[in-house]
Amino acid sequence: MFMPLLRVFPVLGAIVMVFSLTLLVPWTVSWWSQDGAQGAYLPAVAVALVVGLLLRCAVFKVGRKVELQTRDGILLVGLVWTLLPLLACLPLLLYFGQTAQPISVTDAYFEAMSGLTTTGSTVITGLDALPGSINLWRCFLQWLGGMGILVLAVAILPMLGVGGSQLFRAEATGPMKDAKLTPRITETAKGLWTVYCVLSVACVLGYWLGGMSALDAWAHMFTTMSLGGLSTHDSSFGFFQSPTLEWVAIVFMLVASCNFALYFVAFAKRQPARIWRDTEWRGTMGLLLGASVFVAGLLLVKGTMTDPLETLRVALFNVISIGSTTGFATVDYTTWPVFAPLFMIMLSGVATSAGSTGAGIKMARVLILLKQARREMSRIIHPRAVYPVHLGGHVVQTGTLLSVLGFMLVYGGTIIGLTMLLLLSDLPFDTAFSAVVASVNNMGPGLNEVGPAGNFQGLTDFQTWVCTLAMLLGRLEMLSFLVLFTPGFWRK
Amino acid sequence: MLFTLLPVLSVFSRILLAFAPAFLVPLAWAWFLDAQHHALVWAYGFAFTTVCGLVLWRSTHRFRRELQAKDGFLLVNLVWMLLPAFAAAPLMFTVPDITWTKAYFEAMSALTATGATALSGLDALPVSVNVWRCFLQLLGGLGIMLLVVAVLPLLGLGGVQLYRAETPGPMKDTKFTPRISETARGLWGVYVLFSVACMLAYRWAGMGWADAFMHMCTTMGLGGFSSHDASFGYWDSPRIEAVATVFMALAGVSFMRYFIVLRQRSLRPLTRDREIRTYVSVLVVSILLVAVLLTAQGVIPDFPEALRTSAFHVVSVATTTGYASTDYAQWPVFAPVLLMFLGCFVSCAGSTGGGIKLVRMVLLIKQARRELVRIVHPRVVNPVTLGGAIMPNSVMTAVFGYMLIYGAATMGLTMLLLFTGLDIVTAFSAVVATVNNIGPGLGEVGPASNFGVLSDFQIWVCTFAMLLGRLELLTVLVLFTGHFWRK
Numbered sequence: 001m002f003m004p005l006l007r008v009f010p011v012l013g014a015i016v017m018v019f020s021l022t023l024l025v026p027w028t029v030s031w032w033s034q035d036g037a038q039g040a041y042l043p044a045v046a047v048a049l050v051v052g053l054l055l056r057c058a059v060f061k062v063g064r065k066v067e068l069q070t071r072d073g074i075l076l077v078g079l080v081w082t083l084l085p086l087l088a089c090l091p092l093l094l095y096f097g098q099t100a101q102p103i104s105v106t107d108a109y110f111e112a113m114s115g116l117t118t119t120g121s122t123v124i125t126g127l128d129a130l131p132g133s134i135n136l137w138r139c140f141l142q143w144l145g146g147m148g149i150l151v152l153a154v155a156i157l158p159m160l161g162v163g164g165s166q167l168f169r170a171e172a173t174g175p176m177k178d179a180k181l182t183p184r185i186t187e188t189a190k191g192l193w194t195v196y197c198v199l200s201v202a203c204v205l206g207y208w209l210g211g212m213s214a215l216d217a218w219a220h221m222f223t224t225m226s227l228g229g230l231s232t233h234d235s236s237f238g239f240f241q242s243p244t245l246e247w248v249a250i251v252f253m254l255v256a257s258c259n260f261a262l263y264f265v266a267f268a269k270r271q272p273a274r275i276w277r278d279t280e281w282r283g284t285m286g287l288l289l290g291a292s293v294f295v296a297g298l299l300l301v302k303g304t305m306t307d308p309l310e311t312l313r314v315a316l317f318n319v320i321s322i323g324s325t326t327g328f329a330t331v332d333y334t335t336w337p338v339f340a341p342l343f344m345i346m347l348s349g350v351a352t353s354a355g356s357t358g359a360g361i362k363m364a365r366v367l368i369l370l371k372q373a374r375r376e377m378s379r380i381i382h383p384r385a386v387y388p389v390h391l392g393g394h395v396v397q398t399g400t401l402l403s404v405l406g407f408m409l410v411y412g413g414t415i416i417g418l419t420m421l422l423l424l425s426d427l428p429f430d431t432a433f434s435a436v437v438a439s440v441n442n443m444g445p446g447l448n449e450v451g452p453a454g455n456f457q458g459l460t461d462f463q464t465w466v467c468t469l470a471m472l473l474g475r476l477e478m479l480s481f482l483v484l485f486t487p488g489f490w491r492k
Numbered sequence: 493m494l495f496t497l498l499p500v501l502s503v504f505s506r507i508l509l510a511f512a513p514a515f516l517v518p519l520a521w522a523w524f525l526d527a528q529h530h531a532l533v534w535a536y537g538f539a540f541t542t543v544c545g546l547v548l549w550r551s552t553h554r555f556r557r558e559l560q561a562k563d564g565f566l567l568v569n570l571v572w573m574l575l576p577a578f579a580a581a582p583l584m585f586t587v588p589d590i591t592w593t594k595a596y597f598e599a600m601s602a603l604t605a606t607g608a609t610a611l612s613g614l615d616a617l618p619v620s621v622n623v624w625r626c627f628l629q630l631l632g633g634l635g636i637m638l639l640v641v642a643v644l645p646l647l648g649l650g651g652v653q654l655y656r657a658e659t660p661g662p663m664k665d666t667k668f669t670p671r672i673s674e675t676a677r678g679l680w681g682v683y684v685l686f687s688v689a690c691m692l693a694y695r696w697a698g699m700g701w702a703d704a705f706m707h708m709c710t711t712m713g714l715g716g717f718s719s720h721d722a723s724f725g726y727w728d729s730p731r732i733e734a735v736a737t738v739f740m741a742l743a744g745v746s747f748m749r750y751f752i753v754l755r756q757r758s759l760r761p762l763t764r765d766r767e768i769r770t771y772v773s774v775l776v777v778s779i780l781l782v783a784v785l786l787t788a789q790g791v792i793p794d795f796p797e798a799l800r801t802s803a804f805h806v807v808s809v810a811t812t813t814g815y816a817s818t819d820y821a822q823w824p825v826f827a828p829v830l831l832m833f834l835g836c837f838v839s840c841a842g843s844t845g846g847g848i849k850l851v852r853m854v855l856l857i858k859q860a861r862r863e864l865v866r867i868v869h870p871r872v873v874n875p876v877t878l879g880g881a882i883m884p885n886s887v888m889t890a891v892f893g894y895m896l897i898y899g900a901a902t903m904g905l906t907m908l909l910l911f912t913g914l915d916i917v918t919a920f921s922a923v924v925a926t927v928n929n930i931g932p933g934l935g936e937v938g939p940a941s942n943f944g945v946l947s948d949f950q951i952w953v954c955t956f957a958m959l960l961g962r963l964e965l966l967t968v969l970v971l972f973t974g975h976f977w978r979k
Contacts, residue, residue: 071868160867339910346903369896376893380966381562381975398885405892406863409856412899416833423826424785429934430916432825483864 004490006058007066008076012083013055019084020048023091025140029215030133037095037131044090051087071489073156078484080148081472085112088141095134106461113468115141117475118149118357120229120327120444121467123457127234132215135232139219143200146226146357147193149475154261154355155188157477191264199255199263200225206248212240224252227357229327229444236452237317238330246317246330257284257324259355279392283363284353291347292319295340302337323347325358327444329452341447345434348443359442359474361411365404368396372405410478415440418470425463435459439470498555500566505548507571511578512541517627518582521702522620530586530618537582544578562976564643568967571635572959576600579628586621587611593948597955602628604962605636605844607716607814607931610944610951614721619702622719626706630687633713633844636962637679637747640842644964682747682754687712690739697731711739714844716814716931723939724804724817733804733817744811745771746842766879767840767851774850778834779806782827789824810834812845814931816939828934832921835930846929846961848898852891854878859888897965902927905957912950922946926957 027041068076089108096103103111107123114121115138127135203225207217216232223230233239237246258281266274275281296308296315305311314331321328322344334341350366352358368391375387389396415436422432427449434446435456445452450459456467473481483489515538522531559567580599583590594610601608602625614622687708694704703719710717720726724733745768752761762768783795783802792798801818808815809831821828837853839845858876865874876883902923909919914936921933922943932939937946943954960968970976 070870074867160870337913338916339907342910342916343907346907372889373893373896373900376890376897377966377970377973378975379890380565380970381973383561398889402859402885402888402892403863403866405889405896406859408892408896409860410863413860420826420830420833423829426824426826429825429829479863479867483867486864486868488865489868 004071004075006062008068008072008079009055009058010062010066011068011076012079013052013058015052015080016048016055016083016087017052019087019144020045020052022140022144023048023137026091026133026137029136030131033132035131035133037091037133039098040091040095040134043094044087047090048087051083070160074160074480074483074489077152077156077476078481081116081476081481085109085116088112088116088137091134091137095131104461106464107457110456110464110468111138112141113471114444115139115228115230116145116148117442117471118142118145118223118226118228118325118359119439119442119471119475120223121439121450121456121471122230123455123459123464125234125455125457127232128239130232132232136215136219136222138230139222139228139232142226142228142230143222145228147196149226149357150192150196150260150355151185151189152476154192154259155185157480160480188261191268192260195260195264195267196225199252203248203252206252207245210245210248211242212245220249221252223328224249224326225256225357227253227256227324227326227352227359227442229321229325231328236330237321237328243313246313249328250313250316250320253320253324253326253328254285254288257288257320257352257356257358259353260357261355262353279367280353280363283367284351284356287347287351287363288320288323289316291323291343291351292316295319295336295343298337298340304336319344319347322443322445323351325352325360325441325443327438329445332451332453334447334451334453341451345437345441345443345446348441349437359440361408364391365407367391368401368404369408372401407477407479410482411440414470414473414478418466421466422463425460425466427459427463435463435467436470439467440474442471442474496563497566498552499557499559500563500570501548502552502556503559503563503567504570504574505545505552508541508545508575508578509549511575511631512538512545514627514631515541515582518620518624521623522618525702526618526620530620533582533585534620534624537578540581541578565967565970565976568639568643568963569971572600572603572963576603579603579624582624583621586618591948593951594944597943597951598625599628600955600958601931602626602715602717603632603635604846604929604958605629605632605713605715605812606846606926606929606958606962607710608926608933608937608954608958609717609931609942610946612721612942612944614719617719619719622706622717623702625717626709626715626719629713629715629717630709631713632715634680634683636713636844637683637842638676639963644967678751679747682751683712686739686742686747686750690735693735693739694732697735698727698729699732707736710815711736711813712743712844714740714743714811714813714839714846714929716808716812718815724815728817730800733800736815737804737807740807740811740813740815741775744807744839744843744845746840748842767854770854771838771840771850774834774838775807775810778810778830779803782806782830785824785827791823805831806834809930810838811843812839812847812928812930814925816932819938819940821934821938821940828938832924832930832934835928836924846927848895848928851878852894855883855888855891856895859892894964894966897969898927901957901960901965905953908953909950912947912953914946914950922950922954923957926954927961929958929961 023041023045030038030041086109089112092103092108092111093105110123200221204217204221207220208214212220219232231237237249262275262278262281266272292315296312299305299311299315300308305314317330318333325348333344349360350363352360352362354362354364368389371389375389378385378387389401418436419433422436423429431446431448431450435450438444438446438450450456456464459467515534519531519534519538522534576596576599579602580595583595583598584592597610690711691704691708694707695701699707706719724736749761753759779802783799786792786798786802787795792801804817805820812835820831835847837848838850839847841849841851855876855878862874862876865872876888905923906920909922910916918933918935918937921935922937925931925933925937937943943951946954
């Protein structure tokens, strides 16, 4: 039981130590602008360094050359996503500890988890009044989370074969045959992070030229590229009232909801056409744009809005924001005809591509499921016919198919189970359901109490923990976290 | 297209002729208990149905041939779409202020054993109308039993091949008629036996003969219609609720199993079966959970009382019957949602209940567990087994295909209702209640209300949902694929 833990500690320690350095970014900003939160960062850096060093100490026990196995990989991923939020919430605890309204550990951990899983739910109100560096830290966490997720989704999960993610492997970069974790991950990470950084720079320029202050431009770039959705303003993007900025956000949210590995391959091979020939890319783009136009039509017909162009822009922004699991809002869309907000929330479960920073079921799985459903229909009429399921020219094997279906089941089970838990704590049905869906899909705002006009602050501690768990589960594609709780995992 | 239809119509005409005498049941009740003109309506209904059947039979008789699988789909759809129309016609003349939409909904709800009603003021209706509504559920139950045990497995959809292993009689015969008639005789024998027992038990517990008969019909069909607006709240009698609880729980299991038990004179097929064990444990755990919740939250402070109420409602909704003795939608929100959720999957395969069926759920959970093992040991071979037999991948993908379509249908129909401006709780629960053939939903269509408050379009959506759920979705949806109509 302890041995597997010890084996991953050195790597975990290294990750924690690198992570501690990222705290220097908000510290620098804070020190530069003297925003009153200077004292919140250095203690946190110290704690993180000490924790990291202690974990590194495990080296003496297990030796320097530990080759990580699949099982270690799963454990490591689980530990990273539970431990880092704990460290990341330290500055929040320290800062709010010295103000009039201290924040509870529950809330701070929730906020940090929401950051690192790129969810974008918040329990803090009065964002506009916070020191710039604290806001920057919240947003920066999402960007870091995005980096982690890219590697997770493209290199680690497919390797583990979680929920049929073997599928996504085909498009990934780097040497495929190597079964060892480290070299492949390094290779993939390099490629993906380059693309991520290049797009991020483009995004920050866009925001800056569009009229944001430097700090806002950086903060919102962080949360756009990672499809996170935290903002430095209580009214989110509604604060700016700027069509230009909304268009910039629309473009970059769309870009970020697609597979980064695809961009990398297209760029490395100098074949831009690969992008729009990709089935999944088409699925994501088609669905998001189609849904936006549909909602725009609905708003016009129902008379919620009248100006066609403005309606289109508002619909594009909000539908893409929710559908891509970002969670920005320019208006309180829960006041739209009830069909629209629910439709958008459903969309967040299916629209983003595998290998993006989005969450949910992923378009690749959705496409396979659709094909499988159609196949079952055909099989009813011709029971003996052979209908393989194709995706992007490859035949999907039955084993993979069953894995995808198994994933769906656990996904559905998770949503139902967690909703039941929230209902048990006396939340109304639509709040409970939407909070769980919004958290599991790492999207952010739900409906009612937890809607875009409210936040998760009103929940009890127990409910906040349930949502925290939901975010974590959704981010780690359920199975790779749940497997830690099976006895088979710990058996020799 | 017309050519494929004719032989099917020929069989349908015979089913219609067999259905016609059903009108004599309310006729008999009307003769003794209602006004003269009501009796006439049932007589006309009988005559009209018989004439239609005869004309159809006469004109399609020469196209008779052995039915194929494809014809089976058509037939099943025709039966469940057209019989409600015949059954609904007399309602138009006996129920005040009824529209055709509501009448058809009511008949569909009866024949699919759903139990959602669009009518209010049930207590004031002529006895024969209530008898008719309830009796239709008994008939629906008979039809459903045949459908799920004999017809659907032959068509092999959604993994229903599973149930096949359990059916007695000659298995190798792939032709329809001999197997079905063999199965039907055994099943219906058991069904009638249980029904008589149920009716006597209700009478013993304190119902009048008419009520005992009607509630027997709706209990055995797992339908849930009642002759009173207050449903079982009308009596508020622990004894009657206990009888209902027992018989609903019994009817939630395939009658096939009782048939086998009777034939083998041993209880082992019941006690050793994985599905039935799960069935019992899910029910017991849920009953306790709800009872504790009700006591803890102070809704019913007395625990035995809470247990009785909880048992009745959990069994009623979980087996997709849909009786209520109180407005359980007023309970702490967890309880009604849990009830609806149970209704989605608790009834056993081969029973007259609706929903996913427990055996599928067991398979799905096993598959999920298998995935977890596979993550740790990617190369391990761990097939899903059920009762010692290995489930082939094709069955698993079929079960999943069913689940997918089930989920998509629920989602899609909910969206459609939301689109019409219904609130989310009402829309979602109305769809869940009808797709799973439960009956009452929550919100506007809760146990204290009925489906009559919905608009015509919304009622049609719910009618379609009942049909879809009853025919295990694929049977209906396959008609909309191009493949089906291609030569």
